[in-house]
Amino acid sequence: MAYDYRATEGDNVAPLIAPGHDYATITDKIAGNVLDRKTPKGVAITLAISFSLVMVLVVGASYLFYKGVGIWGINNPVGWGIAIVNLVWWIGIGHAGTLISAILLLLHQHWRNAINRFAEAMTLFAVCCAGLFPIFHLGRPWLAFWLAPYPNTMSMWPNFRSPLVWDVFAISTYLLVSFMFWFVGLIPDLASMRDRSKKRWQKVCYGILAMGWRGSARHWHRYEMAYLLLAGLATPLVVSVHSVVSFDFAVGILPGWHATIFPPYFVAGAVFSGFAMVITLMIPVRKLYHLEDFVTDRHLDFMAKVMLATGLIVLYGYAMELFFAFYSGSEYEAYMMMNRMTGPYGWTYVLLILCNGLIPQLLWSKKVRLNTIALFIISIVINVGMWLERFVIVVTSLHRDFLPSSWDMYTPTIWDWSIYAGTLGVFVWLMFVFIRVMPMISIFELKHLLPWKGRIIDTSADAN
Amino acid sequence: MSGKLSIEDIREKLAGRTGEQYWRSLDELADTEEFRSAMQNEFPTDAPVWEDPVSRRRFLHLMGASIALAGLSSCVKQPDEKILPYVKQPEYLIPGKPLTFASAFTMSGFATGVLVTSHMGRPTKIQGNPDHPASLGAADTFSMASILHLYDPDRSQVVRRNGEITTLDKFLAQLSGALDAQKALGGSGLRILTGTVTSPTLAWQIESLLKEYPKAKWHRYEPAGIANEREGSRLAFGEAAQAIYNFEKADVVFSLDADFIAEGPAHLKYAREFSERRRVRGAKANINRLYCAESFPTVTGSVADHRLPVRASRITDFANRLAAVLGVDGAPSSQLSDGEEAWITAVADDLKAHRGASVVIAGAYQPPSVHALVHGINEALGNVGTTVSFVRPAEFDPDPAGSSMTALIEDIAKGQVDLLVIAGGNPVYDAPAELQFADAIEKVGMSVSLNIYNDETANACGWHVPESHYLEAWGDARAFDGTASIVQPLIAPLYNTMSVYELLAEMTLRSGKKGYEIVREYWKDHSMKSAGAADGDFESFWNRSLNDGVVPGTASPAMAARFRGTEVIVAAWKAPDAWKSGSPVRISFPGSEVEVMFRADPTIGDGRFANNGWLQELPKPITKLTWDNAAFVSPSLADSIGVHDEEIVLIEVNGARCLIPALILPGHPPDSITLHLGYGRSHAGRVGNGAGVNIYPLRFSTTASWATASIVRTGQYSKLARTQDHHSMEGRPIVRSATVTEFETDPKFAREMSHVPTKAESLYPGHEYDGYKWGMSIDLNSCTGCNACVIACQSENNIPVAGKDQVLNGREMHWIRIDRYYSGDLDNPDIHSQPVACMHCENAPCEPVCPVSATSHDSEGLNVMVYNRCVGTRYCSNNCPYKVRRFNFLQYSDVEHPTVQMMQNPDVTVRNRGVMEKCTYCVQRISAARIDAKKEDRSIRDGDVVTACQSACPAQAIVFGDLNDPLSEVSKAKSQPRDYGLLAELNTSPRTSYLARLTNPNPALGGAEKGREG
Amino acid sequence: MAQIFHPSMKVVSRASIILAVIVVLVLGVIGGAMYRSGYTTNVGNPREQIVPFSHEHHVNGLGISCGYCHTSVEKSAFAGIPPTHTCMTCHSQIWNTAPILEPVRESYRTGKPLEWIRVHDLPDFAYFNHSIHVNKGVGCQTCHGRVDKMPLTWSVNTLHMSWCLDCHRAPEKYVRPKSEIYSMTWTPGPDQLAEGKKIVDENHIKTKQLSDCSVCHR
Secondary structure: OOOOOOHHHHOOOOOOOOOOOOOOHHHHHHHHHOOOOOHHHHHHHHHHHHHHHHHHHHOOOHHHHHHHHHHHHOOOOOOOHHHHHHHHHHHHHHHHHEEEEEEEHHEEEEEHOOOOOHHHHHHHHHHHHHHHHHHHOOOOHHHHHHHHHOOOOOOOOOOOOOHHHHHHHHHHHHHHHHHHHHHHEEEEHHHHHHOOOOOHHHHHHHHHHHHHOOOHHHHHHHHHHHHHHOOOOOOOHHHHHHHHHHHHHOOOOOOOOOOHHHHHHHHHHHHHHHHHHHHHHHHHHHHHHHOOOOOHHHHHHHHHHHHHHHHHHHHHHOOOHHHHHHHHOOOOHHHHHHHHHOOHHHHHHHHHHHHHHHHHHHHHHHHHHHHHHHHHHHHHHHHHHHHHHHHHHHHHHHHHHHHHOOOOOOOOOOOOHHHHHHHHHHHHHHHHHHHHHHOOHHHHHHOOOOHHHHHHOOOOHHHO | OOOOOOOHHHHHHHOOHHHHHHHHHHHHHHHHHHHHHHHHHHHOOOOOOOOOOOOOOHHHHHHHHHHHHHHHHHOOOOOOOOEEEOOOOOOOOOOOEEEEEEEEHHHHHHEEEEEEEOOOOEEEEEEOOOOOOOOOOOOOOOHHHHHHHHHHOOOOOOOEEEEEEHHHHHHHHHHHHHHHHHHOOOOOEEEEEEEOOOOOOOHOOOOOOHHHHOOOOEEOOOOOOOOHHHHHHHHHHHHOOOOEEEEEOOOOOEEEEEOOOOOOOHHHHHHHHHHHHHOOOOOOOOOEEEEEEEEEOOOOHOOOOOEOOOOOHHHHHHHHHHHHOOOOOOOOOOOHHHHHHHHHHHHHHHHOOOOOOOEEEEEEOOHHHHHHHHHHHHHHHOEEEEOOEEEEOOOOOOHHHHHHHHHHHHHOOOOOEEEEEOOOHHHHHOOOOOHHHHHHHHOEEEEEEOOOOOOOOHHHHOEEHHHHHHHOOOOEEEEEOOOOOEEEOOOOOOOOOHHHHHHHHHHHHHOOOOOOHHHHHHHHHHOOOOOOOOOHHHHHHHHHHHHHHOOOOOOOOOOOOOOOHHHHHHHHOOOOOOOOOOOOOOOOOOOEEEEEEEEEEOOOOOOOOOOHHHHHHHHOOOOOOOOOOOOOEEEEHHHOOOOOEEEEEEEEOOOOOEEEEEEEOOOOOOOEEEEEOOOOOOOOOOOOOOOOOOOHHHEEOOOOOEEEEEEEEEEOOOOOOOOOOOOOOOOOOOEEEEEHHHHOOOOOHHHOOOOOOOOOOOOOOOOOOOOOOOEEEOOOOOOOOHHHHHHHHHOOOOOOOHHHHHHEEEEEEOOOOOEEEEEEOOOEEEEEEEEOOOOOOOOHHHHHOOOOOEEEEEOOOEEEOHHHOOOOOOOHHHHOOOOOOOEOOOOOOOOOOOOHHOOOOOOOOOOOOOOOHHHHHHHHHHHHHHHHHHOOOOOOOOOOOOOOOHHOOOOOEEEEHHHHHHHOOHHHHOOOOOOOOHHHOOOOOOOEEEEOOOEEEOOOHHHOOOOOOO | OOOOOOOOOHHHHHHHHHHHHHHHHHHHHHHHHHHHHHHOOOOOOOOOOOOOOHHHHHHOOOOOHHHHHHHHHOOOOOOOOOOHHHHHHHHOOOOOOHHHHHHHHHHHHHOOOOOOOOOOOOOOOOOOOOOHHHHHHHHHHHHHOOOOHOOOOOOOOOOOHHHHHHHOOOOHOOOOHHHHOOOOOOOOOOOHHHHHHHHHOOOOOOOOOOOOOHHHHO
């Protein structure tokens, strides 16, 4: 039996759920947001904007398939550009969800209950966006299936030594597990949605998705077990996926890629950016749907702390890169580092240190952590910073490597950006569609957070 | 081409119709859609080939298709393919096996022997002919790229009258009419304009034409030829002579602005001999020494041991001082600065120390006076007879004075010219500016242009007749030393064209005699005996000449040229001879007044190669510029007038102006600007049109080599596509070089410049090579950076042309590139060239990272690239430390022009977009050799496999072969102490290794403290 | 409260899940089968030609050897399709009025080549060389089957890469004595593997090298 957070809660600590709530009000509030409340203007507008960005993606991708990756800015020394930057960035963002739902669950960090559903959805959609780029950036995307081992008439296997093949497995596994985790978690709530919805078609839709959940003790028992198992399954993924992604670089011989620090430093960075994105989305959504009762400032405070911690790890990573560049004694490494800081792309490095290194230090102050506006801005800054980090790693390492004769610059074209903007659109659009039709906060898990007095003894809800 | 009409089809449709009926039906035809599309196809508007701007509708229309395709194309059924066997198969031809024929390529008149490979009747590759004195087995960029013109879709394909399509018959009728008129006048109104003519047959035809029309005149014009050299010999000896230098015997060479390694009719021979004297085996280095005073950083200058940038007009002073110091009596006096004086004295001492074993050579752009004086200097040095010899000139050149372009224009102005036949050449574009050739032509009754392109001249002339490419027509030509070759065609004319021989036959005999008969007749009746063949056996003589590519016994006889003394030269120098020299200008510096130097472009020549995509995209030696010419200025001049790279400057010469982007070039003389001719063509074709700036309007006959000019900054900028943006080695051991003394004290200096780890330090187990073990060695001491290997590779391996916009974004496709680095003084740096292609690493970083094993190692150590397996992740390229991999970012290879596809080498896959490619060590040649060997149950002999780059290299700097054979040339080369692997410290263990460069500086010029590089 | 779904949904829903999985699998299998089928590879599909040329008649009936028409098979990558003149050596004498041979005669008259449909169409990026195979003991029949039993010619092998590799990885399974190259009737004996090994050694076939990419792809 894990320690009981309810016992330790003194009055000086803000509760994880605003007072005056009981089971009924929680369900009313969250399910009602979907079923009864008409779409808030903010949501509608966001949906419109993001959907037009989705159209941008469609055009960008079509022209890409028609002409080839040459429409991007990539060139001979810089073979990978924004496409790979985005891939790494999106995957990274995904990590927060998995960490929140899996690891925090196993660690009985119950405050997660208010945000895990939301974060999982975010993970799912982020990974979807990420998954597009490995296909887009291929010279011959229609042959992407050659990266998968399947019985073929060439009697050829993919090259299992290549990190890109590892990626295929890592990312697809990640997508699958994230989806199952998210969906299984939804089932009980889908059931209550089914029961609360009044229109026939709503009942049917939720009914199908609820897969006949009746909340019997047996159901709950099975459910808890499955959920735990999935959590166990997802936990290693938090570490493995981004480690594998980091191998794409670490396995290369390029100065600036070939570094042993990459896996841990990538994972930390991933969680860092992931939490930043959760906050970026949560703060406005909380406002739009008046969820301050459930996603309290204390939640934000927790997340800010996680960001601070992972941010420090990332900062350590930068320091180590810097140190090894000169400690290694390799002229190529040393030049790479100097070029990174003072070369033509130096400004990106400076910005990166600013965004990921310095500004997050503000989070040491509780005032900042509890100031929604400040937190919102910082989280956006961190998102930018993490994108820049990937840009620095991919581009500045490539554009000046070993032979000065082949050095060149990389300038993204409108088509590079269109794809990026497009995936942002996809992400936000999916996110808001989800918010509109699904309970964005896990109703039944939230009920765990009710203080004693509001609670009716409910074994099924407290099985573990 | 389904649905589309070719000109041939149209002609077919119209066959048999004449006069009225003909034109009516042509009109009817002209209404049809397909005709218009055909016209579009045959005479396209100026739009570069690779650029296909996608119209919105087409894009949307294709959008869906492409998406569908993305999914399907991997599993569609192969469409049915047809096989068309011969009706009657030629005996000598085995289907699927290439044949090789000897022929000759002519550049400004002079021949270079070539061997042309033909696949099933299609010429596909041009290489050097070892038996030819001007080739010795090597080939230059022009000869190899000339095959592109044969298949160029922009080639002129129809006779035109004032731009309207008409027929050959109509032209011939008109011509014979005009000739009848001339007959009466004794040809007083007949003028013929050609380039330099060395062809015995053509000379004979022209002679007989001039006999028939005694009052007719024949004019010659070459925008950048050897006129100065010839004039110089006339000054020096009283008669024209061709000097032939023997660099193999020369210990000390002094070049006065002569780029003898890369320019001139004998440059391949000179390059071969020179690099022979730079070849070092073992730990002792007995190499020659090259001094170079030059007005522009050239290939020759880049390999010089002592290079001095001097503006063109001051070379004269150096020649004079040298003559004086060497005691050539009566040498004109000149002033040099103290530094220069010391330099020239050191050179003179060195030359004196090597009497009879030295060469002084003057450049083509130097006035005759300099050439003449140089002849005197060589004589004074006792070089004549040892390193310098003289033969009668190969060109047919009666009455050189009266044949000038100026004379022609004067006659036209006088209204004396009724019939002007311009056979080859493009005077409207490249004639001296003040002659206003285009206007002059309009005063001519009937003007005819025979040219393979419908160029500026063709458009100005009343008549344009498409000329046959030299691979389509019979002919002959002489090399610099007089050796004649039969120009043998490999394919019937692709279009209804005629050769210059056939045109002259029409004019003399009024009969459609075919080139074959004409050339045979000449050799049979006129020249066979002189060529030292006995009577009767003409056929054997003829076949032998065709087979060898040289006509036996046709080399010009040696002549005893005696130097007449300096008086004439002094006279000539005081009053500079008309258009050939140019007035030496004294300039107040720093100021806006500078000297501009006019030179033929290193890659597209005087403009005749402007529509050649290979040459346009070929990075020019030293400058690494493609697709453009520029105003080259020295860093110091740039500072003083405050001009930046790519900033457009306004240059004015005698009131003529041009706007051209400037480019700062280290090692350029501080007080002059160099402009390259050949660009800014308006009717070159889709490739050449609009590329660069036309310089000819600034070039007047009196100032053909250089002129005084004013330069003004505009503050506007224009992008220049250079393949190398970074010019320093950053202190990395890339090109490793040392002086001879340093080398002899420490022969292994190159290897000591980096720590190379052992194989054992690799993570993956090594490979076994029990069969062959292919490897390459490149001798940086011989390599001159002349670019021959680049074009050879492009031609052999179907390498596409990407276009300027792509080169600007670093997407050029060359499999082998020539890296150029500077070191030392910015105003006169040491220039290092290094050919870099795939190194075929034994621990190749590209191999483990490819997710689909599209690039992998084979049992002979080749790092093979399987295009059809490649999905285009570009990971291999990212991980390649040499960045030698090339990616098809877009559809670069031309798949829409059928003629271009005829040119492709069928043994090499034509890569489409989205695929990575790179040097394969010419695996197709290895396979061919292996299969032949296996069929004979033997192993491949050393020298059986010659890579394209190796075969072209005039300096023989590239050696390829089996490393498992200790006796192979490549094994020997790699056993040299100078052998080192580029970036070998990364444990890639490259199969291509380099032999470090050596310099042989003169201690008297402080060569001693010239430290090792890299 | 009122049930939304009929109890049967319980079965339906479960079934549908299992069905979905099955459908995906089946589709995959069908796709693979299609790709390997004669429909795509044209294996066993007698091709209509401009002249209904019968190998059966010429090889079996008249006993003409392969090399007589496919002249360059030992010398070149391309086995060679007989020029019209080769056909006319006989057909100017016999069947010289047969209507089915009209295209041949027309080609002979006009000089326009006959247009045959390729029966064995290897992808263009695979560089196959007949001469080396024939010279190292791979018989015509091994790849082209019993053409002497083909009234109209069809292909008997898929020409898939896996098919090539099957032999390239273990040539001893297929090679035959050089004397039997053109034989249509030769069949591997019970000790083929041993015999094959011998031939492989005699002909200095380097099996290890045969699976290099560069052997077929350039």
